[in-house]
Amino acid sequence: MTCLSAKDKDTVKVFWAKVADKVEEVGSDALSRMLAVYPQTKTYFSHWKDLSPGSAPVNKHGKTVMLGVGQAVACIDDLNAGLLTLSELHAFTLRVDPANFKILSHCLLVVLSIKFPNDFTPEVHVSLDKFLAALSRALSEKYR
């Protein structure tokens, strides 16, 4: 079980502050990439009319997901408690296979690498990777 060190938490908070005003852009790009690179993820969005990059549902949902990540940053000291409702949503309503959290996390890291080439250093990368893994675990908490 990874514990986020104090340094990890600070690194994530400082970096995420830079991302905060681009949530829709970042979210939309990450989601678009996920749908393109891992086509099996499209199965969760059969109810959308348009799955193409930059489409209205992709933009809207990308923003929603990133705001969720922001919520996790805010409760980084107790992810399980802070993400309880979201975990229940994913467990009982959405029933997203948790393997997909890793997939989306990877796509998010690729987007951050593109948009923040100077800030996304290896140290920031490792803290963010740990954080996203912890976030994914907290989201899977209520599954079984």
Added chain:
Amino acid sequence: MVVWTDFERATITDIFSKLDYEAVGGATLARCLIVYPWTQRYFGNFGNLYNAAAILGNPMIAKHGTTILHGLDRAVKNMDNIKATYAELSVLHSEKLHVDPDNFKLLSDCLTIVVAAQLGKDFTGEVQAAFQKFLAVVVSALGRQYH
């Protein structure tokens, strides 16, 4: 048999023709050792890997990263036969180097991220899909001769 579309072939050839092997190779291996520190187990003789700064400044790591990246050239030139092209390298990684094949995926994820930073907006979703497909084939070929 892996089937490559014209777009995928062109994309892979294009990426590697523009690649700064020294910069990308070194950065990728260093990033892998920092983000997934257990991978350092294979680099006991490489000098100071004590912290991120040391790893990033380590000339042996930089050199080896370049070597690894040039190793991918063989796959780029033999896209229709990557499995056979890497048979020998696979045996090497298994029997001599004793590298857990899970590590190949970790390194390839780091390579994707470093190349993404290099290409910026040009690293579109379609380009990423082609690049990751290529790396997945390489990773699979490298793990093929393990037993």
